[in-house]
Amino acid sequence: MKGLLGALFASITAGLAGTYIVSRRMVFLSGGITHASFGGIGIGYFAGFNPVLGAAIFGIISALGVEYLSVRHKIREDSAIGILWAFGMAIGIIFIYLTPGYSPNLMSYLFGSILTVTNADIIALGIMSLILISYFSIFYRTILYISYDEVFARTYSPYVNTFKYITTALIALTIVLNIRMAGVILVLSLLTIPPNIAMIFTRVYSRIIIYSIVAGFAGTAAGYVISYFAGIPAGATIIFTLVVIWGLAKLVKKITCA
Amino acid sequence: MPYLIEMNSVSVSYENVIALQNVSFRVNENDYIGVIGPNGGGKTTLLRVILGLIKPDSGKVSLNRSLINESGIGYLPQLSTGDITYPVSVADVILSGMMIRKKIISRMSSSDRKRAAQVIEELGLTAMAKSSLNELSGGQLQKVFLGRAIIGNPKLLLLDEPGNFVDSNFEIEFYEKLRDLNKRMAILMVSHDIGMISAHVRSFACVNRGLHYHPSSEITNEQLAAYGCPIKLITHGDVPHTVLKTHS
Numbered sequence: 001m002k003g004l005l006g007a008l009f010a011s012i013t014a015g016l017a018g019t020y021i022v023s024r025r026m027v028f029l030s031g032g033i034t035h036a037s038f039g040g041i042g043i044g045y046f047a048g049f050n051p052v053l054g055a056a057i058f059g060i061i062s063a064l065g066v067e068y069l070s071v072r073h074k075i076r077e078d079s080a081i082g083i084l085w086a087f088g089m090a091i092g093i094i095f096i097y098l099t100p101g102y103s104p105n106l107m108s109y110l111f112g113s114i115l116t117v118t119n120a121d122i123i124a125l126g127i128m129s130l131i132l133i134s135y136f137s138i139f140y141r142t143i144l145y146i147s148y149d150e151v152f153a154r155t156y157s158p159y160v161n162t163f164k165y166i167t168t169a170l171i172a173l174t175i176v177l178n179i180r181m182a183g184v185i186l187v188l189s190l191l192t193i194p195p196n197i198a199m200i201f202t203r204v205y206s207r208i209i210i211y212s213i214v215a216g217f218a219g220t221a222a223g224y225v226i227s228y229f230a231g232i233p234a235g236a237t238i239i240f241t242l243v244v245i246w247g248l249a250k251l252v253k254k255i256t257c258a
Numbered sequence: 259m260p261y262l263i264e265m266n267s268v269s270v271s272y273e274n275v276i277a278l279q280n281v282s283f284r285v286n287e288n289d290y291i292g293v294i295g296p297n298g299g300g301k302t303t304l305l306r307v308i309l310g311l312i313k314p315d316s317g318k319v320s321l322n323r324s325l326i327n328e329s330g331i332g333y334l335p336q337l338s339t340g341d342i343t344y345p346v347s348v349a350d351v352i353l354s355g356m357m358i359r360k361k362i363i364s365r366m367s368s369s370d371r372k373r374a375a376q377v378i379e380e381l382g383l384t385a386m387a388k389s390s391l392n393e394l395s396g397g398q399l400q401k402v403f404l405g406r407a408i409i410g411n412p413k414l415l416l417l418d419e420p421g422n423f424v425d426s427n428f429e430i431e432f433y434e435k436l437r438d439l440n441k442r443m444a445i446l447m448v449s450h451d452i453g454m455i456s457a458h459v460r461s462f463a464c465v466n467r468g469l470h471y472h473p474s475s476e477i478t479n480e481q482l483a484a485y486g487c488p489i490k491l492i493t494h495g496d497v498p499h500t501v502l503k504t505h506s
Binding site: 144150208 | 358
């Protein structure tokens with residue numbers, strides 16, 4: 001039950017955030033944020049505070065850093081993300097290595113573990129779902145238009161950067177909270193596969209969000225149940241299921257359009 | 259004649275490169291001005307300064323707030339700014355022009371939607387109102403962006419190289435549309451193709467760091483030579499051809 005509730009909240013947050021990053025072509029940036037946040041997990045372990053908190057701080061700072069530098073056109077964005085990506089992982093590994101004793105939960109951060117999510121994880125994801133739903137419904141058009149054509153948006157709004165920063169910070173937080181579900185290595189697909197399934201059937205932004213949530217929940221719940229009975233890792237099973245759904249959706253579309 | 263925009267000794271530079279130097283310029287109501295000049299001469303910068311996207315290093319840009327009020331300035335950027343694979347429909351892109359009046363919180367009212375439908379019809383885009391941008395031709399796309407620029411009924415319309423992506427079928431229609439619009443708004447049109455726009459505009463501003471205003475649409479050789487403006491002439495004949503300047 002706890003797992004299914006987690007799957008629901010994961011699908012809602014990943015559907016909203018995923019639609020944003022996929023349509024804005026920020027998938028690589030999101031990968032950078034995810035892996036950078038592993039540095040925070042390592043430091044959390046070492047210093048003895050909640051690793052998710054460490055990941056959140058690392059994730060948000062790196063996300064805002066990349067947005068800031070790209071707004072200023074000071075860097076080649078992809079190179080900066082590549083550096084950040086590896087740097088976060090390096091810090092994470094160093095600090096986990098330096099932590100006395102064995103860290104049994106490390107694998108659950110790398111590959112996710114929907115079976116061991118705590119009540120606190122579920123509550124955090126639930127709150128995040130509420131925040132994202134409110135944010136996207138109140139500012140729907142603003143977000144849509146800024147991410148579609150930023151240059152034009154600047155001609156009418158002085159708040160373009162503010163919105164970009166807020167949205168990116170929320171995306172970073174969403175990724176970090178979902179790391180507990182799918183792990184650092186797999187979480188990105190939880191965000192990117194559902195919108196890609198949705199976009200096979202619709203090009204309307206609001207519908208992409210809804211279809212993503214539905215597809216994400218179907219894949220996550222099915223993957224969760226399969227992993228439970230087959231005794232295989234949940235994160236990997238979920239991603240595998242989502243890719244299968246994506247393939248089937250492509251096939252269905254091809255058959256119905258032929 | 260009341261002015262819409264007045265620039266006084268405006269200078270802009272990027273890093274160490276001077277883009278505009280000591281530019282003074284005025285756009286009045288119902289003007290139809292062609293902005294010409296070589297690539298990198300500062301044409302787009304001029305538009306961006308007017309739009310407030312770039313703050314000048316020195317000098318002053320004043321907008322006549324009594325005329326350019328809530329409807330703002332209509333802007334048709336060079337095509338490259340938006341991602342045409344982005345999941346957004348023709349109607350939504352045109353509707354985004356209303357954001358000028360909305361600022362942040364942004365429910366579109368039914369009157370906004372009605373206005374959008376009106377613009378869509380006016381531009382002959384009704385059949386593709388729900389299409390994605392990547393399903394349109396270059397000319398249709400340009401009309402969508404024109405729709406976005408004019409939906410708010412601005413008093414000033416800025417066009418950045420509108421001819422670039424318009425094929426010849428659309429060209430005549432497009433410029434006719436602009437002539438119509440000019441009855442209710444001033445137009446400032448950037449183009450490197452002086453031959454094409456000279457038939458439409460009423461005056462020229464030649465931008466090459468500095469700005470030289472020519473109050474008529476006829477440009478003499480002397481003026482062009484003095485300001486380093488490039489020119490291409492188009493004439494009609496049995497075989498399509500380009501006429502180059504006689505060797506001196």
